[in-house]
Every structure is written in structure tokens, then in C-alpha cells.
Amino acid sequence: MANYVDGFVVPVPKKKLGQYLRMAKLGGKIWKEHGALEYVECVADDVKPGKLTSFPQAVKLKRDEVVLFSYIVFRSRAARDRINAKVMKDPRMAAMGDIASLPFDAKRMIYGGFRVLVAL
Numbered sequence: 001m002a003n004y005v006d007g008f009v010v011p012v013p014k015k016k017l018g019q020y021l022r023m024a025k026l027g028g029k030i031w032k033e034h035g036a037l038e039y040v041e042c043v044a045d046d047v048k049p050g051k052l053t054s055f056p057q058a059v060k061l062k063r064d065e066v067v068l069f070s071y072i073v074f075r076s077r078a079a080r081d082r083i084n085a086k087v088m089k090d091p092r093m094a095a096m097g098d099i100a101s102l103p104f105d106a107k108r109m110i111y112g113g114f115r116v117l118v119a120l
Contacts, residue, residue, distance in 0.1 A: 002076075002115060002116040002117075002119070003037065003073050003074060003075060003076070003116045003119065004073075004074045004075070004076050004077045004079070004080045004113060004114070004115060004116065005071050005072065005073050005074070005113070005114045005116060006071065006072045006074070006080060006084075006111065006112070006113050006114075007069075007070070007071045007111065007112060007113075007114055008068075008069070008070040008071065008109060008110065008111045009055060009058060009059055009067060009068070009069050009070075009109070009110040009111075010059065010067070010068050010070070010104045010105075010106075010108070010109045010110075011059040011060070011061050011062065011065040011066070011067060011068075011104060011105060011108050012065060012066055012067075012068050012103060012104045013062075013064055013065050013103070013104070014064055014065065014066055015064070016103035016104070017043070017066070017103075019103040020068070020103040020104060021041075023096055023102070023103060024041045024070070026092060026096070027039070027093075027096075028041070030087055030090050030092055030093060031072055031083065031087055034083045034086040034087050034090070035074070035075075035079060035082070035083045035086075036072050036073065036074055036083055037073040037074060037075060038071075038072065038073035039072050039073075040070060040071050040072075040073075041068060041070045042068065042069045042070065043066055043067075043068055044056075044066050044067040044068070044069070047067055049061075055067045055069070058110055059108045059109070059110065060108055068104075077113065077115070080113060
């Protein structure tokens with residue numbers, strides 16, 4: 001059975017990157033403890049606006065923000081569903097605060113679940 005991936009793209013204010021990093025490290029620890037195979041957070045380095053679409057355009061990037069691309073790998077969709085349910089009940093997640101206190105604009109976050117098509 002192929003792995004399953006949750007993918008995320010978020011705009012983060014540059015001045016909040018430190019806060020985001022702390023949140024991401026804790027989040028990664030929590031997901032891995034509950035069974036995620038891999039947890040990766042990437043910050044844009046060579047990401048330019050496109051003519052029709054691009055990462056900056058997709059999240060309506062502002063001048064003082066940077067794009068982050070993140071993904072979590074699971075053994076299967078069923079494992080993802082089970083692990084995510086446990087993560088959402090983990091008290092450390094609640095301690096991160098509500099959606100308004102996140103170090104990014106969650107309304108502009110893009111996310112979804114993907115079946116792995118090719119993995120070499």
C-alpha cells in the first residue's frame with residue numbers, strides 16, 4: 001500500500017518565523033509520536049510570482065511574508081485519519097492556542113491529503 005501525504009502551503013510573516021519554527025518543531029514531535037513517518041517544513045528560497053499562478057499568488061503573499069511548504073507522511077490514509085485524530089486530542093496542541101493566535105493567517109493556508117503516485 002502506498003504512503004499518504006498531507007500537504008500545506010502557508011504565508012508566514014517574516015517577523016514571526018521564530019514563533020512558527022517553535023510551533024512547527026512541537027507539531028512535528030507530536031505527529032511523529034503519534035505515528036507519522038515524516039514531518040517536513042520548508043521555507044521558500046527560489047519562489048517567484050508567476051504569470052498565471054504560483055505559490056505567492058496562491059496564498060496572496062504580502063510584502064512582509066514568506067511562503068512555507070510543509071508535508072507529513074503517513075503509512076496510509078487510514079493511518080493518517082487515526083493519527084490526526086490523536087494529534088487533535090493531544091493537550092500539547094491545545095496549548096498552542098486557538099486559530100487566531102497562530103503565527104500565520106490560517107484563512108490563506110492551502111492544505112489537502114494526497115495518495116503517493118511515485119516514490120523513488
